[in-house]
Amino acid sequence: MMQAIYDRLKDRFQLGALDVRSRKGLAFVDLRREFLRPVLTELRDVEGFTHLILLTAVDWIEDERFQLTYLLNNRQKNLDLGLRLRLDRNLAIGETIHDLWPTAATYQRELREMFGIAFPGSPRVDEEFILEGWTDMPPYRRDFDTLAYSQQTHADREGRETSDPREFMKQILYPKD
Amino acid sequence: MKHMDPNFRKDTKTEFPQREELKPRKVTTPDGQVIDIEPLQDYFCQEPPKVHQKSYFKIVEDFYNWCRAESLWILAFGTGCGAIEMRPLMTPRFDAYRYGIQWRATPRQANLLMISGYLSVKTLKRAIRTYEQMQGPKYVVGLGSCTINGGMYWDSYNTIKKLEEYLPVDLYIAGCMPRPEALLAGFMELKKKIKAGNAEGANKYAEKFDWYKANQKAVIKDWDMPDYNW
Amino acid sequence: MSIDWPRIGYAALTLFIVINYGMIMTALVRKIGARVSGRYGIRIYQNYIDLVKNIALRSKITHGVMYYLGPVFRLTGGVGLLLFVPTIYGSAMWSNFSFAGDLVLALYFVFFGTLGMALGAAESGHPYSAIGITRGLSQVTVAELPLALAVFAISLQYQTLNITDIVAAQQGGIFNWTLFTNPVATLAALFAFVGTMMRSPFDVVIAPQEIPIGPPTEYHSSYLALMQTNRVLFPIAKTVIYMNLFFGGATNWFEFAIKVFAIYMISVLVGVVHPRFRVEQSITFFLKWGLPVGVLAILLV
Amino acid sequence: MSFKDVLSPFTAWKHVLETPVTIKDPLTREAADRYRGFHKNDIELCIGCSSCEAICQNAAIDMVPVKDPKEGDSGLRPQIDYGRCCWCALCVDICMTGSLTMSNEYIWFDEDPDAFRFIPGVDAKSWDSSEKGYRREGGRRLSGTERVEMREMEPDLRIGNFDEIVAGYDRAEAVLEADRCVECGLCVATCPAHMDIPDYIKTIREGDYEHGLELLYNSNPFSEVCGRVCTHNCETACAARHEGDPIAIRWLKRHITDQVPYDRYVDIVGKPDLAKTGQKIAIIGAGPGGLTAAFDLARMGHAVTVYEEKEKPGGMMRYGIPEYRLPYESLDRDIGVIEAMGVKIKCGVRIGKDISMEKLKADNDAVVLAIGLHLGRSTRVPGSESPDVEKAVELLRRITAGEEVPVPKKVVVIGGGNVAMDIARSMARLQKQRHGEVGITVTALESFDHFLADEEEVVESREEGIEILDSRGPQEVITVKSGKNKGKVKGLRTWRVDSIFDEKGRFNPHYDEGDEMVHDGEMVIEAIGQVSDVSLLGEKLTEALEWNRGRVKIDHDGRTSEPWLWAAGDCVKGPDVINAVADGHRVAQSINQVLVAMREAKA
Incomplete structure (x- = not known):
């Protein structure tokens, strides 16, 4: 079923290969940016993917890319289709789809705050979402080291000290080595 | 042990801009007057908390303390996951009411603030306001690992680790989360402490007010409230 | 007019007895309620401890004059209601300041506390207080309607507005009670009774989790202690009216204790097992059931 | 809303006279038998391997010095911070010795937030003696307990030649074995050369053999050799030894050297670039x-x-x-x-x-x-000066050098160490080549309980048809007293050993003269030590x-x-x-x- 949908869309929108490694009824496909809106519209209005389950991002810091995943659901046929879109990490500007699904505005607000991906035109996108008074880099970016930040902000309780068995044993058993 | 980037430095330079609605501004009233409004000054009380003396007669204070201990009103504000452990206490299974422990829905009427687990910076702000709205003598109990040293959220960018730096804590109860029985045992200990006249957290807070405020402001960057919220 | 000093003393004594009775009885009622839900419930003397604890709080903040007067008004409502209603029939000592038109005054006092409370709570500036007051006033207004109609009906029936006279007319046997002579009016009044006792299903006013406690959200320490006192006094004063109007009054303190408890239990009986109505639900309920019964009572007289 | 809906709630009033469901005394209520309560540690069983610390997701565990380390025990013990712990019990599940357990005690409060840090088993707690609480069930282990078996040449195939017996792990086997390692590092200090054992085992898991080889040659230029014949003290210190087989560290080392082509070695090890x-x-x-x-x-x-x-x-x-x-x-x-x-x-x-x-x-x-x-020591028993009495090291050298050595049909070896096994098995191979059958008797001074040679050597020797006798003290090399073969060795006379050392621990063997044996042989080889x-x-x-x-x-x-x-x-x-x-x-x-x-x- 998924394959049929894919075949109908693939050539018109130059989709990447259909990735069906996950469970049955769930597939992912890569697509290019200029086709995002037409594909989403087509899927929603023609193919019955009426529900945007989530919109989330992955930080592929090694490739200098953000990957946006639009996960859609077709309730009638019990199908889930994920559209994957890659953005330049240094110029992270996505395209808002709040007019297709109003709920996307919330996801986009979250992505703006947690990943620093801009969505020009999305309602209230620049307002604070979860964080309050956040001035550092967006915390879901992978170059944000949460442990280091935590230790620089919220000091550990004192009196914690640990020894590595191999070093400790070496020093005691072979003090001169 | 989790990997940590030794070169990571948090941004300590950027100041969080004051919120628009808190900036001083001029407002035209319906009858045409133009008045200055400075929200932080006008909307809130600016008076720091005072140290309150004990009753002059020891026997009276002892009696009061006994009553305070036997009428422990807890604020029903679930700050973290431990809130779920208080429900069995309210309900028939453990029925804490028989020990004089009751839950109140408003900080004004509560004497005991339970910090029931992790406190994100955002919740900390609410907890501080809540605590300051409570009437003394008031008590704070920290539940579980998170309040002691960060617990599961030890590496979180947004969760505080040591509760006693922000609020005067009377008692910690270990667990993740502590079971209702452990909570009850903790309450009994707190009662003993109150009866002995040692639960003077509110006065401690007033005495070390500047220290507490400095700690609070070190983590709450958008301090959009007055220093003292009664 | 000469001041009748002993009468004032007796009234104060009445107040004292009723408050203590209320302290114990409400605790007992809470214990019963707890038993129904399978708990042990609070200790029987818990109310006293809570009261002392609240008085003993060290810090008290105020929101202004009306805020301060709110609980005073509220307590005045309760005290006033009690003092103008004969507590024990046939006893000069315990008849307080009962007089010829006291029924009208009593009805006024039923409302008085609520209004005072509304003013005080409003001054605290807390939005939940405002919500609670709105809910409270609208619900109380509708809930008291059947009572007003029932009172109208029995004053027609007994041709008097003096409570003592109404009690007197019911003496001489259980079947002389208004309960049996005018069951429809009694039923109408009971609608109002259950509706104004601040118990489920009609306690959305104080909905503790939703609008923290409602009107008294901002009240604490001594203010709260005053309100607590009223909270044990006022329902009993109100129950006394119902007792006098519909259940033949009481001729001694023992009868008083039994009857008040029994009548009080009517609201408890409903309250501890029913979930809460929303405001519009309870208004609809009173308009649909309470009001017709009240009208019917008048018509039947 | 039907009339029934109004009335049915009233049925709840039936509870008013029932006993409440409330627990009467919740403060002394015991938790379930397998409740994950506060930690206990059997301090004697614990080896301080720090697996608990490594697995803890909350960084709740520190290893703190408690006693001086000895072999296979780091002397460190876990200190647990209850400001971190979430009682997931992964530390109990991973514990290599089963010493770390949990009681079912769960009530602990204190005014002092620093009080919630303790060393289970060292800091006395009320729950130390608790019998109940969470512990690992039976054989359930997060790391495997059984060593991946090493494939070896069958005895009848190997006895006639000097081909290498041990085949070495293939990749799948090596990864399986490497996966059992918890990277505690107890072996590092125990290894005399302090090889980075956990690190090179890790490279096997990751398939990065070149890095593995680099690690090996950093600390041991004889990694190929040690991958085969090391006495592997490390394996006696291995944390996995306590509830299963120790990790086959030696074979894993060999596996790395097997996997990297030799022409890459020098590049990987790196020529000195210093002036x-x-x-x-x-x-x-x-x-x-x-x-x-x-x-x-x-x-x-x-x-x-x-x-x-x-x-x-x-x-x-x-x-x-x-x-x-x-x-x-x-x-x-x-x-x-x-x-x-x-x-x-x-x-x-x-x-x-x-x-x-x-x-x-x-x-x-x-x-x-x-x-x-390189010089063999002699037993100096009567007859040991005979030319047919050889020294093991000397004989081994001659075999290696390709010199002709006498190979009689029956040989007696004196000694119970690895050298004795080496010469016995070498002679056995020569005998098989020359005569088609093996005739070797090894007489060791020690009993099998205190044997010096590695157990696998003994097992393999026996598989190859070598007779090994324990607790035999050599008394005399019997020579032919007369005739054509006068002076030729014809056997060894031994007595049974009662004890080897005296009360003061000095070497002073005590024999049971009644239990005398004569081992036939035309050659006696002494393998009792070198100088x-x-x-x-x-x-x-x-x-x-x-x-x-x-x-x-x-x-x-x-x-x-x-x-x-x-x-x-x-x-x-x-x-x-x-x-x-x-x-x-x-x-x-x-x-x-x-x-x-x-x-x-x-x-």
């Missing part, structure tokens, strides 16, 4: 100790020459260890790497004869004595040096009482390759320090 220091060092003896020192010193930029008396380098590794355990090819590969570092090895040069000690001293900045133990051939030192130097019970006395770093002379390896320390390697490192380090100081003094 030459111009300082010269002579090393006497091309065994593991000497060559390791040479390897290190060459990598430090010194010019190193190794003098070896025998035809080929390798010392005891070549002339003591039979080929079926250590193929010469493997040894040559390791020596090849060492030579690639710029070490010159001069074979067939005997110091004292071809070059004098004085000349060495004069030509070099430092000299290392690494001459090993150094120190004759090359010359009289003057022997006089000058300080000695310690027949061995040259050295300080911690291997330096003798003569400041220019260091000594390393078997001749001064323990009798195995890895100790010699460790010695080599130590000596090289010490020499380098001295040489650097000399350079600085000059400059």
Whole structure:
């Protein structure tokens, strides 16, 4: 079923290969940016993917890319289709789809705050979402080291000290080595 | 042990801009007057908390303390996951009411603030306001690992680790989360402490007010409230 | 007019007895309620401890004059209601300041506390207080309607507005009670009774989790202690009216204790097992059931 | 809303007279038998391996010193921070000894937030004696308990030749075995050369063999050799030993060397890129100790020459260890790497004869004595002077050198160590080739309970048809008293050993003379220990040096009482390759320090 949908869309929108490694009824496909809106519209209005389950991002810091995943659901046929879109990490500007699904505005607000991906035109996108008074880099970016930040902000309780068995044993058993 | 980037430095330079609605501004009233409004000054009380003396007669204070201990009103504000452990206490299974422990829905009427687990910076702000709205003598109990040293959220960018730096804590109860029985045992200990006249957290807070405020402001960057919220 | 000093003393004594009775009885009622839900419930003397604890709080903040007067008004409502209603029939000592038109005054006092409370709570500036007051006033207004109609009906029936006279007319046997002579009016009044006792299903006013406690959200320490006192006094004063109007009054303190408890239990009986109505639900309920019964009572007289 | 809806709630009133469901006394209520409450630790069972610390997701566990470490016990014990713990019990699940458990106690409150840190088992707690609480169920372990079996050549196939017996792990087997390692590092300190065992095992898991090889040669230039014949002290310290088989560290090391093509070795190990220091060092003896020192010193930029008396380098590794355990090819590969570092090895040069000690001293900045133990010791029982009585080390050397050795049909070996097994199994192979059958009897002084040889050696020897007798004390080599074969050995007479040491722990065997046996054999081989051939030192130097019970006395770093002379390896320390390697490192380090100081003094 998924394959049929894919075949109908693939050539018109130059989709990447259909990735069906996950469970049955769930597939992912890569697509290019200029086709995002037409594909989403087509899927929603023609193919019955009426529900945007989530919109989330992955930080592929090694490739200098953000990957946006639009996960859609077709309730009638019990199908889930994920559209994957890659953005330049240094110029992270996505395209808002709040007019297709109003709920996307919330996801986009979250992505703006947690990943620093801009969505020009999305309602209230620049307002604070979860964080309050956040001035550092967006915390879901992978170059944000949460442990280091935590230790620089919220000091550990004192009196914690640990020894590595191999070093400790070496020093005691072979003090001169 | 989790990997940590030794070169990571948090941004300590950027100041969080004051919120628009808190900036001083001029407002035209319906009858045409133009008045200055400075929200932080006008909307809130600016008076720091005072140290309150004990009753002059020891026997009276002892009696009061006994009553305070036997009428422990807890604020029903679930700050973290431990809130779920208080429900069995309210309900028939453990029925804490028989020990004089009751839950109140408003900080004004509560004497005991339970910090029931992790406190994100955002919740900390609410907890501080809540605590300051409570009437003394008031008590704070920290539940579980998170309040002691960060617990599961030890590496979180947004969760505080040591509760006693922000609020005067009377008692910690270990667990993740502590079971209702452990909570009850903790309450009994707190009662003993109150009866002995040692639960003077509110006065401690007033005495070390500047220290507490400095700690609070070190983590709450958008301090959009007055220093003292009664 | 000469001041009748002993009468004032007796009234104060009445107040004292009723408050203590209320302290114990409400605790007992809470214990019963707890038993129904399978708990042990609070200790029987818990109310006293809570009261002392609240008085003993060290810090008290105020929101202004009306805020301060709110609980005073509220307590005045309760005290006033009690003092103008004969507590024990046939006893000069315990008849307080009962007089010829006291029924009208009593009805006024039923409302008085609520209004005072509304003013005080409003001054605290807390939005939940405002919500609670709105809910409270609208619900109380509708809930008291059947009572007003029932009172109208029995004053027609007994041709008097003096409570003592109404009690007197019911003496001489259980079947002389208004309960049996005018069951429809009694039923109408009971609608109002259950509706104004601040118990489920009609306690959305104080909905503790939703609008923290409602009107008294901002009240604490001594203010709260005053309100607590009223909270044990006022329902009993109100129950006394119902007792006098519909259940033949009481001729001694023992009868008083039994009857008040029994009548009080009517609201408890409903309250501890029913979930809460929303405001519009309870208004609809009173308009649909309470009001017709009240009208019917008048018509039947 | 029907009438029934209004009335039905009233049925709840029936509870009013029932006993409440409330728990009467919740404060003394015991938790479930397997509740995950506060931690307990059996402090004697615990080995301080830190697996609990490593697995803890909340960084709740610190390892703190509690006692002095001993072999296989780091002396550290876990300290748990209840400001972190979330009672997931992963630490209990991973615990390698099963010492860490949980009680079902769960009530702990304190005013002081710093009080919630404690060392279970050390800081006394009320729940220490609790019998209930969470612990690992039966055999359930997060890490596997059984070692992946090593494939070996069948006895009947291997007995007729000197081919290598052990096949080595393939990749799948090695990963399976490597997965069992918890990376605690107890083995590191136990290994004399402190090899980075957990790290190179990790490279197997990750498939990064080249990095693995780099790690190996960082600390041991004889990794190929040690991958086959190491005495693997590490495995006796392995945390996995406590509830299963220890990790096959030796085989994993060999696996890494097997996986990397030899022509990559030198690149990976890396030639020294330091400027030459111009300082010269002579090393006497091309065994593991000497060559390791040479390897290190060459990598430090010194010019190193190794003098070896025998035809080929390798010392005891070549002339003591039979080929079926250590193929010469493997040894040559390791020596090849060492030579690639710029070490010159001069074979067939005997110091004292071809070059004098004085000349060495004069030509070099430092000299290392690494001459090993190449002379066999004799039992000195009657008849042991017979020409048919051989010494094991001597015989092994001749076999390696390809010399003709007599191979009688029946041979008796005296000794119970690995050398005894080596010579017995080597002779067995020769016998099989020559006569088609094996006729070897090994008589060991020790009982099987205190046997010196490795158990696998004993097992394999038996598989190859060798008879091993324990607790036999040699009394006399029986020779033919008359006739054509007069003087020829015909057997060994032994008595049963009651005890070997006296009460004071001195060697003083006590025999049961009633239990006498005569083992037939035309040859008796003594394998009861070796001594150094120190004759090359010359009289003057022997006089000058300080000695310690027949061995040259050295300080911690291997330096003798003569400041220019260091000594390393078997001749001064323990009798195995890895100790010699460790010695080599130590000596090289010490020499380098001295040489650097000399350079600085000059400059």
